[in-house]
Amino acid sequence: MELYFAEEDASVEFYSSRNELEALNSIILLTDKSLSSCQHSHTNMLQGLRQTILDLISDFGDQNNLKGVLEKYHSCEKEEHLIKWGKSHGAKTQLKIAYVEGAGRGMIAEKDLKVGDIALEIPVSIIISEELVLETDMYRVLKEVDGISSETILLLWSMKEKYNCDSKFKCYFDTLPEKFNTGLSFGIEAITMLDGTLLFEEIMQARQHLHAQYDELFPALCNGFPDIFPPELWRAEDMFDPCCWLS
Template structure:
């Protein structure tokens, strides 16, 4: 064992053991699946893995044997965990994902099993088995560019067990080396002896990682946001009639902002500009004059919005984490993270309001 430096190969996987859609094309189920309108290669691979998992003679038997009986992603959340997420973005994300998968399953089964029971044995293609396969592919698959230039969604034995990190060692991967016909995972930053070598699953929010991977990363994730929808009234200058447009802004924890000063407050500038334009038709300039201070009372509106949001995020302290199930614990962690973001926004609003009041009093004193 030794320290690894930038550029070193942490792992190398032969292309011959990578599970891709090519295996489906060689199977007896392909002739059935290719005739179904809208059937994607990813869904074909998923259905193939449901059967191959139980094939005692499979060349991938060792790989399938290492996989867990339950992946414990957000797609497997029980009723209690789902209800604990009420009022959060994750609640909607999980419900929509589960509904989508259920519709997809019902479109395929039991029709395929009835029409081709030898290819799609009903005992291997239950809803539970389908959900397991979905979680497998969501949480373990990678997009791989092969030597022929084709990009395919694949399962990579061994590499699929590498964990995600907000500060990964491996960032650039996913292309087969045509010389060695292997997939190489090179380091983008050093990794010391005894340190866990991590890669990046992508720039995902905590809600996405819980739903499809089953964990919430440690540390401050810059992709964790609170979505805020506003209806902005505008005027059609040609018809001289009001228009109504919805605009969405993503607000991060304000501890990630480098500018907490007047006119910025640690909040997204596009959001503040949107609120300012809705409050005043006059062009806004970041100068310390009374008119601008009056406009920046939009912070009070924003504070009111997030106060209501905080009330909807019930206190997580009431959850008994010692006796709670894994999904309730994970739901509580997510809700706590959301409360932390909202709390930081409220703090920034409160601090900003005091800044505005201070500058406004100075402006009035100079009149």
């Protein structure tokens, strides 16, 4: 608390804009929790504290506002179709998808949003989750695999579902990048440059974990259930990208 109510001449260095906003937001969450259970005599004080934090967030946004330049030559037809599909299933959004110069594809507000406004609401019915897999032939096979996690089951389902032309989520899969530029997709040269860093260790551990999972399941599943697990869809490196779109 002292950090945010220090005197004006106090010199405080913040690690990043994101950390600053997350810290302020954590105070808002704690204040809301206190308001839901506080005595009436404390209500005005907590409401005043909440408004002060909201003002700090607004001021911080004004001071750190970056004007992005939109790349108008990029087509967002598939993305707009995805938003239209989401709205038809109950999603609500005050955002639109755009390509920003120097940043790539992202989302921008359609209008000015105040602190506390809800930018995006997604109903549970269109969230890719484990429940989707429960009634599939794939699940009836995978549930018999000893020690397999729900995350791995969902990963395998999405790898196949992406190629299902009749999938409920086809418009979502169509908007995914052809390749995710993450540590999992780094080439040998790029990974070698990270040798000795914590990131190098994390990438190698993640790769080893995925390869170990793959070796436990394939080619056994392809050999035993070729209709459910067509061999051409299942390569170890193909597991890297679904880890990104499901995260």
